[in-house]
Amino acid sequence: MGKILMKGNEAIGEAAIRAGCLNYFAYPITPQSEVAEYLSRRMPEVGGVFLQGESEVAVGYMLFGAGGAGARVMTTSSSPGVSLMSEAISYIAAAEVPAVFVNIMRGGPGLGGILPAQADYFQATKGGGHGDYRLLVMAPASVQEAVEMVMKAFPIAEKYRNPVMIMGDGLIGQMMEPVEFPDHLKTEPSNKDAWATNGMETRKSSRRNLVKSLFLDPEALNDHNLKLKAKYEQMVREDIQYENYNMDSDYKALIVSYGTMSRVCRTAIDNFKEQGMEVGMLRPQTLFPFPLDAIRQAAVKESCQAVFSIEMSMGQLVEDVERSVQGKRPVHWYGKCGGDVPTPEEVMDVIRDVIV
Amino acid sequence: MGKTFSKPEALSDNHTHYCPGCTHGIIHRLVAEVIDELGIRKRTVGIAPVGCAVLAYNYFTFDFQEAAHGRAPAMATGIKRVRPDLMVFTYQGDGDLASIGMSEIVHAANRGEKFTTIFVNNAVYGMTGGQMAPTTMPGQRTTTSPFGRDVEDVGMPVKMANLLAALETPAYITRQTVIKPKYVKKTKQAIKKAFTYQMEGTCFSMVEVVSTCPTNWGIDPLESLKWAEEKMLPYYELGEFKTPEQSRK
Numbered sequence: 001m002g003k004i005l006m007k008g009n010e011a012i013g014e015a016a017i018r019a020g021c022l023n024y025f026a027y028p029i030t031p032q033s034e035v036a037e038y039l040s041r042r043m044p045e046v047g048g049v050f051l052q053g054e055s056e057v058a059v060g061y062m063l064f065g066a067g068g069a070g071a072r073v074m075t076t077s078s079s080p081g082v083s084l085m086s087e088a089i090s091y092i093a094a095a096e097v098p099a100v101f102v103n104i105m106r107g108g109p110g111l112g113g114i115l116p117a118q119a120d121y122f123q124a125t126k127g128g129g130h131g132d133y134r135l136l137v138m139a140p141a142s143v144q145e146a147v148e149m150v151m152k153a154f155p156i157a158e159k160y161r162n163p164v165m166i167m168g169d170g171l172i173g174q175m176m177e178p179v180e181f182p183d184h185l186k187t188e189p190s191n192k193d194a195w196a197t198n199g200m201e202t203r204k205s206s207r208r209n210l211v212k213s214l215f216l217d218p219e220a221l222n223d224h225n226l227k228l229k230a231k232y233e234q235m236v237r238e239d240i241q242y243e244n245y246n247m248d249s250d251y252k253a254l255i256v257s258y259g260t261m262s263r264v265c266r267t268a269i270d271n272f273k274e275q276g277m278e279v280g281m282l283r284p285q286t287l288f289p290f291p292l293d294a295i296r297q298a299a300v301k302e303s304c305q306a307v308f309s310i311e312m313s314m315g316q317l318v319e320d321v322e323r324s325v326q327g328k329r330p331v332h333w334y335g336k337c338g339g340d341v342p343t344p345e346e347v348m349d350v351i352r353d354v355i356v
Numbered sequence: 357m358g359k360t361f362s363k364p365e366a367l368s369d370n371h372t373h374y375c376p377g378c379t380h381g382i383i384h385r386l387v388a389e390v391i392d393e394l395g396i397r398k399r400t401v402g403i404a405p406v407g408c409a410v411l412a413y414n415y416f417t418f419d420f421q422e423a424a425h426g427r428a429p430a431m432a433t434g435i436k437r438v439r440p441d442l443m444v445f446t447y448q449g450d451g452d453l454a455s456i457g458m459s460e461i462v463h464a465a466n467r468g469e470k471f472t473t474i475f476v477n478n479a480v481y482g483m484t485g486g487q488m489a490p491t492t493m494p495g496q497r498t499t500t501s502p503f504g505r506d507v508e509d510v511g512m513p514v515k516m517a518n519l520l521a522a523l524e525t526p527a528y529i530t531r532q533t534v535i536k537p538k539y540v541k542k543t544k545q546a547i548k549k550a551f552t553y554q555m556e557g558t559c560f561s562m563v564e565v566v567s568t569c570p571t572n573w574g575i576d577p578l579e580s581l582k583w584a585e586e587k588m589l590p591y592y593e594l595g596e597f598k599t600p601e602q603s604r605k
Contacts, residue, residue, distance in 0.1 A: 023437070023438050025434065025437075049437045049438055051433070051437055053430065053433075053463075054459055054460070054463035055459060057427070057430075057459075057460075058427070058430040058433075058459065058460050058463065059430075060427075060430075061423065061424065061427040061430035061431045061434065061460070062430050062431070062433050062434035062437070063434060064421075064423075064427075064430075064431055064434065065403070065421060065430065065431030065432060065433065065434025065435040066434035066435060066437060066438040067434070068421050068431070068434075068435070069401065069421075069434070069435045069438055069439050069442070071438040071439070073434075073438075087424060088424065088427070091424050095421075095422075197401045197419035197420065197421050197435070198419070198439065198442075199398060199399040199400070199401065199419060199439070199441075199442050200397070200398040200399070200418060200419060201398035201399045202399070202442075208417060208418050208419050208420070209419050210413055210419070210420050210421075210422070211420070211421040211422065212404075212413065212420070212421065212422035213422065214410060214411075214422055
């Protein structure tokens with residue numbers, strides 16, 4: 001199959017089907033409602049389940065129930081909706097159920113706006129819901145990458161029995177780009193009989209399965225948290241992803257940026273190159289686990305004078321960049337979070353002000 | 357002569373955590389008996405609520421999920437939609453179902469989700485220590501209505517079975533009780549009917565069961581039964597409020 005021109009939100013829906021996820025629950029919210037609209041047509045064609053829930057709160061638990069019964073499940077939403085799902089996300093992580101959440105971010109806080117933003121970085125990577133849990137968070141920078149990440153998200157969610165979140169923004173969801181779909185994945189999670197409430201008869205077992213998150217005994221709860229922590233440490237060891245841009249050069253400045261914002265930064269870097277100045281960029285593709293070591297190593301290169309966190313939020317990514325750089329180079333922040341994406345010229349001005 | 361009476365296979369050997377005089381034990385047993393009689397244990401998934409029955413999975417011998425407060429009907433929807441062949445039931449109390457979970461139960465019922473809800477109404481929050489529920493009776497003292505439920509301030513108790521029966525979507529909605537042996541028998545019949553409708557893929561079903569909570573009512577178990585009969589039953593009238601046969605007319 002060759003490339004076709006497709007809107008990001010629809011491509012995300014199609015990617016789920018090709019990943020063998022035939023179970024989709026959602027509630028409408030701008031700027032991602034096209035995923036639900038697309039799948040309300042497509043799911044009946046492939047014999048899948050489409051259900052519009054009564055709220056994002058309920059949708060979160062529809063995923064929990066269906067995922068707990070061993071089905072591949074996905075929902076998509078946008079920032080305020082993801083806040084409502086965060087209760088369920090905490091329970092799903094605690095009960096170790098695989099599920100995929102897509103956040104096509106819009107500006108906040110509160111009702112905010114409906115234009116692109118990256119203001120849910122903390123929510124996705126540092127919590128969102130209550131308790132000690134982590135999501136594996138992926139951030140695509142194009143429609144093609146969104147498709148690939150959605151298709152990759154299911155096996156990873158099943159590997160860890162943990163929710164995976166795809167962090168796009170309004171632009172990724174709304175723009176049309178050429179996209180080529182990878183081959184279909186197999187449709188069933190491989191290990192579900194060991195834990196899923198798929199019916200004792202289904203798995204021909206006399207042992208029943210429980211999907212739960214209550215541990216009243218303090219020692220048992222601590223042990224459970226240690227077990228979860230070990231999974232998050234495994235993610236750090238095995239599933240960090242990032243992309244380098246112009247990093248072979250003797251760059252004077254290092255940009256850290258992800259998603260839509262990183263594409264603007266690429267243009268800024270190309271423009272600088274034409275003007276005879278080298279700037280490099282490390283683009284995290286996973287926001288958790290975060291490429292801490294890679295950023296630090298890139299920052300301490302002799303030619304590098306400073307590090308810039310360029311983001312569509314008011315200083316969220318920059319905290320992880322500072323954590324990475326560990327004071328070895330100055331770290332600067334630049335960002336906007338109203339719906340306008342900063343231009344290459346703005347990014348260049350910020351860097352020019354610092355780099356001599 | 358062989359054994360004529362025994363514990364249902366669907367019920368476990370675990371010691372109960374429920375208080376003396378609590379009616380959860382009776383209702384658990386009725387659910388287990390029905391599951392045995394219908395031969396569906398190995399394809400049943402129960403959903404525990406948040407409340408006293410959060411540990412319900414300790415007493416049954418089949419697959420179970422545990423929900424967040426009020427969300428059991430959304431979880432049941434998820435399971436039933438992806439696995440219509442499984443038998444799914446939620447087991448919820450009145451704080452869980454009628455307060456925080458009002459939205460989930462109403463919409464699941466209105467969509468006609470093909471699962472069964474066992475709704476245990478004892479007019480009080482049990483697990484958290486006897487606070488007022490939407491089902492608390494007028495004048496009833498609880499730890500958050502120490503002077504008695506003031507209906508001018510917080511309205512009248514919610515009649516969930518009546519409320520759900522008002523929906524147009526076909527359903528089986530009934531209110532029963534287990535405060536006397538004759539009622540226990542009828543409650544079992546209702547539960548069996550509800551599960552049978554589910555087996556046939558007919559409709560959503562809810563059996564509300566008027567129950568007691570001696571611990572949080574602050575009266576002994578026998579007096580509790582009397583209190584439920586005198587105070588609750590006149591308000592929470594028993595009977596079938598809706599059947600799928602009726603709905604089709």
